[in-house]
Structures are given as C-alpha cells and as structure tokens.
Amino acid sequence: MNKKRIVPAIVVVVAAVGGYLLGLSAHKGAPALGSAAPPLAAEQVYTCSMHPQVRQDRPGRCPICGMPLILAAAAETGSGGEHMLQLSEHALAMASVETTPVTRRELARALRAVGKVEYNESSLATVTARVDGYAERLFVNFTGVEIKAGDHLAEVYSPELLVAQQELLIALQSGTGERVGPLVETARLKLQRWGLTEEQIAELVTNKKITDRVTLYSPIQGTVIEKSILQNSAFKAGDALYRVANLDTVWVYLDIYEYDLAWVRYGQRVDLVAEALPGRVFGGLVTFVQPIVSEETRTVRVPVHVENKEHALKPGMFVSAVIRAALAGDGRAAPTGVEGKFSCPMHPQVLRDEPGDCPICGMRLEQIPTLEPAVAEQVDHAEHAAGTLLLAVPLTAVLDSGTRRIVYVEKSRGLFEPREVDLGPRTGGFFPVLDGVAEGEQVVTRGGFLIDSQFQITGLPSLFYPGGLRAGSKGHQHGGASGPGSRDAAPSTTTPPSGEGQHEH
Numbered sequence: 305m306n307k308k309r310i311v312p313a314i315v316v317v318v319a320a321v322g323g324y325l326l327g328l329s330a331h332k333g334a335p336a337l338g339s340a341a342p343p344l345a346a347e348q349v350y351t352c353s354m355h356p357q358v359r360q361d362r363p364g365r366c367p368i369c370g371m372p373l374i375l376a377a378a379a380e381t382g383s384g385g386e387h388m389l390q391l392s393e394h395a396l397a398m399a400s401v402e403t404t405p406v407t408r409r410e411l412a413r414a415l416r417a418v419g420k421v422e423y424n425e426s427s428l429a430t431v432t433a434r435v436d437g438y439a440e441r442l443f444v445n446f447t448g449v450e451i452k453a454g455d456h457l458a459e460v461y462s463p464e465l466l467v468a469q470q471e472l473l474i475a476l477q478s479g480t481g482e483r484v485g486p487l488v489e490t491a492r493l494k495l496q497r498w499g500l501t502e503e504q505i506a507e508l509v510t511n512k513k514i515t516d517r518v519t520l521y522s523p524i525q526g527t528v529i530e531k532s533i534l535q536n537s538a539f540k541a542g543d544a545l546y547r548v549a550n551l552d553t554v555w556v557y558l559d560i561y562e563y564d565l566a567w568v569r570y571g572q573r574v575d576l577v578a579e580a581l582p583g584r585v586f587g588g589l590v591t592f593v594q595p596i597v598s599e600e601t602r603t604v605r606v607p608v609h610v611e612n613k614e615h616a617l618k619p620g621m622f623v624s625a626v627i628r629a630a631l632a633g634d635g636r637a638a639p640t641g642v643e644g645k646f647s648c649p650m651h652p653q654v655l656r657d658e659p660g661d662c663p664i665c666g667m668r669l670e671q672i673p674t675l676e677p678a679v680a681e682q683v684d685h686a687e688h689a690a691g692t693l694l695l696a697v698p699l700t701a702v703l704d705s706g707t708r709r710i711v712y713v714e715k716s717r718g719l720f721e722p723r724e725v726d727l728g729p730r731t732g733g734f735f736p737v738l739d740g741v742a743e744g745e746q747v748v749t750r751g752g753f754l755i756d757s758q759f760q761i762t763g764l765p766s767l768f769y770p771g772g773l774r775a776g777s778k779g780h781q782h783g784g785a786s787g788p789g790s791r792d793a794a795p796s797t798t799t800p801p802s803g804e805g806q807h808e809h
Contacts, residue, residue: 316692318422323460329685346646349361349763350362351374351763352374353371353761356763358373360765374761385721388720389719389758389762389764390718390719390720391758393718397470399751400750401751401754403714403748403749405744405745406737406743406747407696407744407747408694408743409693410693411630411631411694411732412630413567413629413631413697413729413762414626415629416624416627418558418622418624418625419557419559419625420556420622420623420625421555421556421617421619422426422554422556423529423619424549424550424553424555426664427526427553428547429523429524429547430544430547431457431523431545431546432542432544433542434497434498434499434542435462435465435541436538437462437539437543438460438461438537438785439535440459440535442458442534442535443457443458444457445531446531447529447531448527448528450526452525453523453546454522455521458519458520459519459522459624460518461516461517464498466516468491468495469514469515470592471494472488472492475487476509476512477490477492480631492505520545522546524550525548527549527551528547528548531545532545532547534742545804551615552613553609553653554606554610554627555607556588556607556623558606558625559601559604560593560604560606562597562604565604566729568593568606569590569638569639569640570591571643572629572640573587573589573628574590574625575588575626575628576608576610576623578617578621578623578624580618581616581617587611587720588608588609588610589609589610590608590611591607591608592607592652593606594606594607595681630727631692631694632692644672644674646671647669647670648662648665648667649667651665654669656669659671674735695736695743696731696736697734697747698735698747699733699734701752703752703753705767708724709724709725710724710725710756712747712755713745714746720755722759722766722767723741725739725741732766735761
C-alpha cells in the first residue's frame with residue numbers, strides 16, 4: 305500500500321476516535337466549566353460550546369464548526385420562575401469567581417473641566433455720546449485704564465450743549481432770577497439728559513457763564529476695554545465712546561460634556577486653578593447652565609461666578625476646574641444648599657436668606673424651590689439631601705450590552721441568578737443602584753463573563769440573549785438565529801444527530 309495514502313488514513317482514524325471519545329464523555333454527562341448540574345430529566349439537549357444557538361436532542365457534531373456537541377447543563381428554576389445555574393467547586397475555582405455584598409455608601413464625583421475667564425456680562429457698560437460734538441481733549445486715551453465713577457473722560461465741544469446752556473440762562477432771567485419754574489426745570493432736565501452733572505449745572509446757574517468746552521465724566525467704575533473716540537475727532541449722538549468692564553467679578557465659562565450634565569447643578573461650588581497663578585485656588589459658584597449644546601464639541605457652556613477683587617484673574621486666561629458633586633437618592637446631583645433661599649432671575653449670583661429686592665436691578669427676589677415638582681412626588685426630602693447613603697455595586701459587577709445591564713447574584717454557594725438592574729451615573733468605581741438588587745446580596749465582581757457564557761451554553765437568559773436559547777430549540781437555524789439582544793428564543797431546524805447531512809468545513 306502506498307505510504308502517501310496511509311498517513312491521511314491514520315489522521316482520519318485518530319480524529320474519529322477523538323471525536324467519539326469527546327462525544328461519549330459529553331453523553332455521559334462530563335461537565336463543561338459551568339455544567340455542574342445533572343442533565344434535564346424531561347429532555348437532554350446537546351449544544352456547541354462555540355455556537356450555543358445550536359440545540360439538538362442527540363449527540364453529534366456542530367453543523368457550523370464541526371466540534372463535538374456537549375450536553376447542556378441543567379438549570380434550576382426558583383419558586384418565582386427565576387433562571388439559575390449551579391456551578392461546582394471545581395468550576396468556581398477555574399473561573400476564579402469572586403463576589404462582594406451590595407452595600408450603602410456615600411457617592412460623590414469630582415467632575416473636572418476646562419474653561420476660560422471672560423467678562424461678567426452683567427457688569428459691562430458703555431459711555432455713549434448723547435449729542436453731536438467734537439473731542440477737544442481726551443483724559444482717558446488708551447485701554448486698560450482703571451476708572452471710577454465721576455472720573456473725567458474727555459472735554460468736548462457741542463453746539464447743542466451751548467444752546468441748552470443759553471436756554472437755561474434765559475429761563476432764569478425770565479423768571480426774575482428765581483431758580484424754579486417750568487421753563488427752568490425743563491432747561492435743567494435737558495442738560496441732565498445730555499450728560500451734564502448736577503455740579504456742572506449748579507456752577508452754570510451760579511456763575512451765569514456759558515462754557516464752550518464741556519467735560520464728560522464716567523458714570524460707572526471699571527476698566528476701559530475699548531476706546532472708540534480719538535482726540536480732535538467728531539462724534540455723533542449715540543456713538544459708543546468707551547466700553548467699560550468691572551473686573552471685581554468675572555465669569556469662567558466651563559465646557560461640560562452633555563453626558564456630564566447630570567452632575568451640574570445651580571449653586572455648586574467650583575475650585576479653579578490657573579497656570580498663570582500657580583499655588584492659588586479660586587472659588588466660584590455655578591450660576592447658570594446654558595440651554596444650548598454645541599454641535600461641534602457636544603458641550604454645554606456653564607458660567608461660574610468668581611469674586612475677583614484683586615483682579616488676579618484676567619479675561620482670556622485658561623483655567624482648570626473641579627466640581628465636587630454628591631449624588632442624591634434619585635440618581636442625580638444632590639442639592640447644593642441654595643434651595644429655599646431667594647435669588648434674582650436676572651442675576652443668579654445674588655443669594656439672600658430673606659425676600660427682598662435685587663441690589664443690582666431692583667427686581668423682586670424669587671425663592672429657589674427645594675425640589676423639582678416631578679422629583680418631590682417620588683423622593684423624600686430627607687433622602688434627597690447631600691451625603692445620602694445609596695445602594696451601590698462595583699463597576700466590575702456590571703455587564704453592559706449597550707441596551708441592558710445585568711449583574712449576577714449568588715443565591716447560595718455556586719448558585720447564580722442574572723438580574724437586570726437600573727443604574728445611576730457612574731461615580732468612580734461604583735454605580736448607584738436604583739432598582740434590581742437588595743442590600744446585602746452577593747454580586748459577582750470577577751468571573752461574570754464566564755458565568756454569562758455558561759448561561760448562553762445552557763440556553764438560559766443571558767446578557768446578549770434576554771429570552772434565552774433553550775425554549776423550543778433543538779437544532780440550528782441557518783442564517784436566521786437570533787442575534788444579541790433578541791428577546792425571543794432562537795428558532796431552529798432539526799439537524800441530523802451524526803455527521804449525516806452536515807456542512808463540510
């Protein structure tokens with residue numbers, strides 16, 4: 305006999321004997337990693353360890369990969385219909401399964417962000433010309449100058465102001481020198497509306513001398529950030545001569561990603577650090593969350609109000625920020641302590657313990673609600689306070705498919721049950737549990753994916769197969785098996801128990 309024919313024959317014989325022995329061990333109940341339970345009494349089901357959707361009632365080979373089919377492990381069903389799987393001590397050791405109890409803990413997160421220092425928009429103001437004229441002399445001739453209310457800005461010549469001064473003097477003469485009367489009050493009011501101060505009008509009434517050059521004074525305090533007037537140049541009524549910003553307070557705009565918005569709440573304290581000022585930490589207050597998400601960066605701008613009496617923070621600086629947010633019982637950021645106080649809708653940095661008027665704009669202060677109406681119906685205020693102890697599971701205990709999250713609970717030694725859980729936002733190494741497990745239950749923190757694979761092999765509900773694979777499935781459906789996440793058992797067509805009619809690989 306030719307040697308070239310003998311070698312392939314030997315290989316075929318060895319493969320056949322090996323497959324027979326593997327199939328025999330599976331038929332006799334030799335357990336896989338997770339098949340520690342006895343076979344099903346009503347019906348034996350054989351499956352492929354690589355393709356758990358293959359379900360047959362006889363031993364044989366997988367029609368997809370050709371591997372010998374193994375006997376699917378039997379599962380226990382709880383009194384409430386829960387699907388559970390029993391693992392042997394050997395299987396537990398092989399999978400290195402570890403569990404930890406579900407406990408209550410205080411959950412908080414340090415949300416880090418970057419931002420930029422900008423002007424406090426509510427402190428910006430302009431010095432505007434109210435009449436036509438010419439700038440004869442400028443006292444503030446460059447930007448960056450610190451000015452106070454009442455400081456002189458420029459000397460201007462205006463024909464309209466000359467006429468208005470003459471009208472006041474004529475009104476005084478027609479009134480036999482009296483400083484009151486309708487004409488006098490009208491002339492005085494016109495000069496006030498056109499930018500003259502009370503002192504300048506009083507000097508005009510006393511000296512009865514018209515001046516062709518009128519000095520303009522600053523009505524506000526701040527830093528000159530723009531200058532639109534030039535010496536010996538003309539200007540029109542309505543022109544902005546100077547733009548002034550008060551840098552005693554600044555706003556730091558933080559860019560918060562939309563998935564972190566659950567952690568941002570009005571009234572939170574923020575720690576700020578600027579690279580230009582090493583070693584210094586500035587405190588700020590979250591005053592507002594803009595209602596628009598940037599389509600380019602997928603972030604929301606959050607202005608932080610910062611006291612800046614020393615003017616150390618300069619507009620344009622970049623800063624790093626940390627928002628420390630505790631988690632409340634409803635899975636969102638906990639109240640910050642401003643609830644119940646009074647604030648101005650136009651100036652949220654104003655916080656008062658008692659009702660009153662806004663010191664900036666005079667609006668009536670409104671009380672900040674303690675809870676949102678929808679939350680108040682479900683969450684007790686005492687449980688909603690910062691520092692609430694919440695049920696939490698470690699991050700490693702959660703198996704996430706993208707559409708559902710489950711944990712495996714150890715009911716007794718080696719007996720596991722899958723639980724779908726409702727979780728809050730991640731906080732460090734833990735997830736707050738809103739529903740699904742109870743305090744004290746043991747959840748798997750290591751070996752969870754191996755346990756889930758055994759649930760798949762046995763046809764029980766698992767992470768990617770919520771409905772399981774065992775109900776009504778004895779074979780393999782070509783091209784139509786349910787994919788991950790399907791809630792229906794994968795239907796199948798019966799395949800031959802042996803190699804007959806199998807696909808060639």
